Amino acid sequence: MIKIENLKKRFGRFQALDGLSLEINDGDIFGFVGPNGAGKTTTMRICAGLLKADSGAVYIDDVNVLGKQNEIKQYFGYMPDFFGVYDNLKVIEYMEFFAAAYGMYGKDAYNLSCELIELVNLGDKKDFMVDTLSRGMKQRLCLARCLIHNPSLLVLDEPASGLDPKTRVELKEILKNLQQMGKTILISSHILTELAEMCNAIGIVDKGKTVLQGNIDTIMNDINSANPIIVGVEGELDNALRFIKEQVEVKDVFVEDGKLSIKINGQEDAQLLRKLIMNDISVTSFIRKQSNLETLFMNTVGKSEVVE
Amino acid sequence: MKKNAITMKDMQTASRSNKTLIGLIFIVGAMAAVSIVVYAVMNYIYTTEDYSSMSLSTFITVFSVMSYVIFFIYNLIIPSITGSAVSAEREKQTLEILLTTRLSSFQVVWGKMKAIMYKMTIYYVVMFPIIGIVMTVGGVRFTDILLVYVTIIAMTFMLGSAGMWISCVAKKTTISIIISYFVCLFVEVGPFITTMWITNAQVSQAYLKNQTPVISVELLLLLLITPISTIRVAMTNIVGGSADLRTLIFDSYYFDTGNINHPRVFEFLLNHWVILSIGVQIVIGFFFLFLAAKFLNPVLSANVKKKGRNKTANIQTSRARRNKNTTDSGETEEITSEEVTDSVETISDNTETTEETV
Ligand SMILES: Nc1ncnc2c1ncn2[C@@H]1O[C@H](COP(=O)(O)OP(=O)(O)OP(=O)(O)O)[C@@H](O)[C@H]1O
Ligand SMILES: [Mg+2]
Numbered sequence: 072m073i074k075i076e077n078l079k080k081r082f083g084r085f086q087a088l089d090g091l092s093l094e095i096n097d098g099d100i101f102g103f104v105g106p107n108g109a110g111k112t113t114t115m116r117i118c119a120g121l122l123k124a125d126s127g128a129v130y131i132d133d134v135n136v137l138g139k140q141n142e143i144k145q146y147f148g149y150m151p152d153f154f155g156v157y158d159n160l161k162v163i164e165y166m167e168f169f170a171a172a173y174g175m176y177g178k179d180a181y182n183l184s185c186e187l188i189e190l191v192n193l194g195d196k197k198d199f200m201v202d203t204l205s206r207g208m209k210q211r212l213c214l215a216r217c218l219i220h221n222p223s224l225l226v227l228d229e230p231a232s233g234l235d236p237k238t239r240v241e242l243k244e245i246l247k248n249l250q251q252m253g254k255t256i257l258i259s260s261h262i263l264t265e266l267a268e269m270c271n272a273i274g275i276v277d278k279g280k281t282v283l284q285g286n287i288d289t290i291m292n293d294i295n296s297a298n299p300i301i302v303g304v305e306g307e308l309d310n311a312l313r314f315i316k317e318q319v320e321v322k323d324v325f326v327e328d329g330k331l332s333i334k335i336n337g338q339e340d341a342q343l344l345r346k347l348i349m350n351d352i353s354v355t356s357f358i359r360k361q362s363n364l365e366t367l368f369m370n371t372v373g374k375s376e377v378v379e
Numbered sequence: 380m381k382k383n384a385i386t387m388k389d390m391q392t393a394s395r396s397n398k399t400l401i402g403l404i405f406i407v408g409a410m411a412a413v414s415i416v417v418y419a420v421m422n423y424i425y426t427t428e429d430y431s432s433m434s435l436s437t438f439i440t441v442f443s444v445m446s447y448v449i450f451f452i453y454n455l456i457i458p459s460i461t462g463s464a465v466s467a468e469r470e471k472q473t474l475e476i477l478l479t480t481r482l483s484s485f486q487v488v489w490g491k492m493k494a495i496m497y498k499m500t501i502y503y504v505v506m507f508p509i510i511g512i513v514m515t516v517g518g519v520r521f522t523d524i525l526l527v528y529v530t531i532i533a534m535t536f537m538l539g540s541a542g543m544w545i546s547c548v549a550k551k552t553t554i555s556i557i558i559s560y561f562v563c564l565f566v567e568v569g570p571f572i573t574t575m576w577i578t579n580a581q582v583s584q585a586y587l588k589n590q591t592p593v594i595s596v597e598l599l600l601l602l603l604i605t606p607i608s609t610i611r612v613a614m615t616n617i618v619g620g621s622a623d624l625r626t627l628i629f630d631s632y633y634f635d636t637g638n639i640n641h642p643r644v645f646e647f648l649l650n651h652w653v654i655l656s657i658g659v660q661i662v663i664g665f666f667f668l669f670l671a672a673k674f675l676n677p678v679l680s681a682n683v684k685k686k687g688r689n690k691t692a693n694i695q696t697s698r699a700r701r702n703k704n705t706t707d708s709g710e711t712e713e714i715t716s717e718e719v720t721d722s723v724e725t726i727s728d729n730t731e732t733t734e735e736t737v
Binding site: 119120121122123144145147149151153154155156157158159160164168169171172173174176216220 | 382384385387388391392395396471472473474475476477478479480481482677
């Protein structure tokens with residue numbers, strides 16, 4: 072488990088991180104969400120050992136690794152939000168170079184490089200020059216690069232930015248694969264729909280602080296339970312409306328788009344449905360309105376930050 | 380020697396770069412031109428003067444010319460390749476990635492330095508035939524060529540490490556190269572000018588007072604850092620003859636007439652000049668290399684970025700604005716191809732601004 076605790080970082084007079092804390096379980100794909108300037112990259116750079124935190128701790132299995140360059144270099148695979156590719160170097164050579172940077176040479180390095188290149192579906196580009204690759208390919212190559220020392224934690228800064236939908240799906244597959252291989256992955260992104268599909272846990276940060284974090288299903292449930300239930304009924308609405316209003320558990324009800332919108336506590340929805348049916352109200356649909364991560368994001372972070 | 384990933388990569392990319400080819404052509408061209416001139420001069424001496432009047436000093440002159448040219452070429456090359464060594468990695472945004480690998484920041488700069496010394500060796504090997512031809516005339520042995528090589532590598536190491544440090548500190552490659560050239564110039568001529576100026580002053584002062592001038596040996600120590608002094612003495616040793624530091628660096632007159640404040644130190648310096656100055660240059664080289672490594676160490680140099688804070692903040696806001704566009708187009712489920720290219724454009728814009736930030 073990796074635990075980031077009360078991380079603080081100040082740039083001049085600007086407090087970029089102001090007591091940020093995160094808890095990431097082993098095997099998680101953890102979505103790290105926040106508006107621009109929230110401090111995501113700063114946090115990741117601190118985790119990668121590229122930046123010194125003013126205070127706070129990063130625990131890996133209860134050992135604080137902050138300031139211990141060797142541990143950090145061993146456990147973390149960091150992929151920044153830029154590529155960093157060389158001219159005049161082929162894909163395979165690029166990988167071999169980074170293998171060498173980890174002390175692997177010769178046949179071993181070559182085999183490992185090939186393996187990783189295959190893993191990110193770049194097998195057919197092995198002999199291409201790195202700087203001629205497309206954006207999506209570079210992104211995958213960089214992912215392969217940060218896997219070269221077999222880190223148990225991957226820290227990926229906006230890996231999906233600028234990718235077309237098809238490439239994003241590919242990336243997602245790769246990440247799922249990596250998760251199955253036992254890696255813990257921390258991804259930052261603004262693209263929330265992406266994270267919703269990929270991650271099993273998220274943490275929302277704003278202004279250098281954690282606003283909300285936890286299992287994605289739990290969070291979604293919590294949020295959704297505040298949402299109204301939309302009920303469609305056959306025939307006249309008035310009858311049903313009157314009946315529903317009489318029920319004690321119902322907090323509010325109104326008609327919206329020819330359907331009933333009922334505010335009710337999370338646990339009592341099944342009971343309501345039973346009552347409706349028993350009272351001969353023909354229910355055609357009964358669903359709780361789903362919020363997506365966007366609304367969640369807007370609600371927690373505040374609209375002004377995201378929308379102009 | 381242990382393998383260094385950076386060295387291997389640098390050599391690999393350099394072998395494919397046009398710059399290397401241009402560099403080699405330049406060097407071969409320059410050396411060929413010089414050897415033609417030297418040959419013409421020699422020919423002139425042979426034909427106009429009596430063969431028997433060919434004195435050793437003629438050879439010395441020829442070799443001085445050669446050594447100056449070699450040194451001039453190296454002084455032209457070293458700042459331009461070392462000055463860009465680290466800042467180019469920074470501009471390609473690969474520096475940070477390197478620092479997250481198992482390589483320490485010293486291994487990064489040391490690897491780069493090694494690559495530069497290899498390149499200089501290749502340049503020397505390319506010049507080898509031309510040097511050889513010229514040297515043979517003076518009856519020069521292989522070990523002499525080796526000695527010249529060692530002095531050149533020592534110079535490369537010192538000037539290169541200084542350039543490397545500058546390249547770490549300076550944000551932009553061009554600025555770093557320009558500063559490196561100035562440093563190079565300063566190292567080559569600064570000590571000469573200082574020493575000569577002070578010695579002159581001492582001598583004329585003494586004459587004014589009708590005293591015998593006393594030259595301070597300490598002044599000579601300053602010259603140890605100057606690679607030109609090394610190569611000149613080395614060349615003199617190769618050619619043989621009476622010329623030593625006294626005649627090469629100062630007007631021997633001072634040393635004949637003036638007293639030396641520490642004659643035995645002076646003697647020692649003269650006899651071991653080449654090895655001493657090479658030693659000094661290597662020590663200075665390591666000093667700058669360690670400085671550079673220290674500077675690169677991310678955890679130690681976290682304060683470096685504070686200065687550009689205001690600028691960064693501005694860029695950050697414009698970046699934020701742009702990122703917003705990307706986010707919007709990224710979030711819609713169905714993305715038209717137009718939007719995709721649009722967002723890709725904004726992103727590549729972003730990368731440019733980040734480069735500035737970095
Ligand atoms: N080197 C630096 N010098 C000064 N300020 C910095 C530096 N790095 C980051 N900051 C500031 O810290 C804040 C957080 O930046 P950070 O890059 O972590 O945000 P982010 O969450 O990654 O944003 P984005 O979504 O745009 O990538 C920003 O306001 C930024 O201006
Ligand atoms: Mg960021």
